[in-house]
Amino acid sequence: MNNQTNVKLRLSNSELWGGLIGLALGGFVIWSGLKLKLGTINDPGSGYVLFYTGILMCVFAGSIIISAITEGGPTLASRWENVRWSKPLLVIACLAAFSLALEPLGFLLASIPLMLLLLRLIDPVRWTLAILIAVMVPLGMWWVLKRLLLIQLPSGLFGIG
């Protein structure tokens, strides 16, 4: 690793960020454990295991932070170097849009555009094939699940599906 991709006490150190997130989560778990009541060692309460797990999380996160500061770690940018970072972002955006559309539109109306977008946006499949797959696969799955297996899929406000 060169100096640009291996940094120590810098905000761009990805290991440092990983440790800090772990520490914050550990702190939250300790707080949740305390709020739920620890009980006693003879009769542990609902928060007992959470509290001690939170402490362990802080210890492990602390160890990650110390190692990030003393030994350094790759920068955040280097983790996405030489990859098509925009593609997973596109997939995430499609999935987020799908999750918002699933209940109001129903399975069929939400999954056909999802499939079409995924087939066209990442490594584009030719339009005719993309449309065919995007329509036929959700329709086929819907038919199998709803008609053969009698599984109710979300039909949305329009009652389609």
Next chain:
Amino acid sequence: MDTLANVAHGFGVALTGINLLYCFIGVFIGTLVGVLPGIGPISAMSLLLPVTLSGTPESGIIMMAGIYYGSMYGGSTTSILVNIPGEAASVVTCIDGHQMAKQGRAGPALGISAFGSFIAGTFALVALMLVAPKLASIAIAFGPAEYFSLMVLGLVVLTFLTQGSMPKALLMACIGVVLGLIGLDSITAQPRLTFGRMELIDGIGLVPVVMGLFGVAEVLLNTEQAIKRDIINAKITQLLPNKEDWQASAGPVTRGTLLGFLLGILPGGGAVVASFASYALEKRLSKTPERFGHGAIEGVAGPESANNAAAGGAFIPLMTLGIPPNVVMALLLGAFVIHGLQPGPLLITQNPGLFWGIVASMYIGNVMLLILNLPMIGMWVQLLKLPYNILFPLIILFTILGVYCSSNNVFDVYVMIAFGIIGYFMRKLGYEPAPLVLAFVLGPMLENNLRKSLILSQGDLWTFVQRPISAACLTLALLLLIAPLLPSLRKKRELVALDEGA
């Protein structure tokens, strides 16, 4: 004699036309999902869980079990020919299996993988038949302290074998425990970390977490790169390994079978850990460890035998104790429960037809798999040529449907998408999801047993040390935890620990 009579009774059940059909469907789908990267046995089993309702309990569970052990066979094909593991237990097979294929030895690699799997699978079944009825009586001596220590050991073994820094793996395990504790406290019925959402009262579902962290995250990682699948195009000939191959593989197959079977029984073990551990063992025992990673047949024979033996061994704690040792068995437990059956010591005596029928169907399934995976290898190779830009939207759709069908709840689809995104960033920052998932499954049981032991011993922590089985498990766990602190052992761990995405 009793065992033989029971096996005969089991074959009577398994050889009925409908059960043979379900067995074939199971192993066929298992091989298919094993071959296809990005969709594993967990996704397939959760997708097909509702199908089991339409038939008898025997048929449904025979099919579900077939998917599991079938995927162990199929996963190796993708690893060897494409260098992409079809499912997690075949990750290590990529390393030497694909190198062998590149050197023109794809046939022997596939052959030893199938034969090793068959031998290990058969051994595991014989052992299952002999061990399962006896284990139930021994397990009565296990108290909460033993269960707790056994689960701690399982988690530590997995974190030890995970690549990267141990604190990261341990942090993941802790997060898994916390996630597993979301929902109502099993002892006080107090809601924990539910944030006022009714959907979280019963906790987070296993299926959305697993499918998100493994299925969706894997797709996100794969889309980062224009996937150039390094498919071995040469015609695969001579599937039978030669004499030298058999000589080199005999030890690894035997050791892999025994190790895999034992790790399969342990909570936290299972096929993934077994294959990793077997690879590490073979590399450590080899006189020429430098050959590993460059096409050593031992690196294929050992792990492939181990993961199949573990798949068989994993049925023991489920069938005899009612405790699922891994995620897949947890799904199988779900299949039992929807049929109103409770696996445990009474299952064998009250439902002998079911228990022995499932065992006998596995023999038949193993033979079917050998036929499916050797003479019909060409069909699976053709399937591998399906372009990834068409495959991944299908995987996403199947995972969405799988998650939805497992609970009929849209909230679980949101959970899966969220865990997919979290899993992607975790992998990018070098945090492996396997310890998280196992801890998620074991977390509630771990807590329950810890609290029970403390209540029973009136807060005396010595209870964990005074009981020999518990003390042995905790000592071993402690040794594994401190091992990376010693420079020489740390170096060895780095050599044996393997990346899931290798």
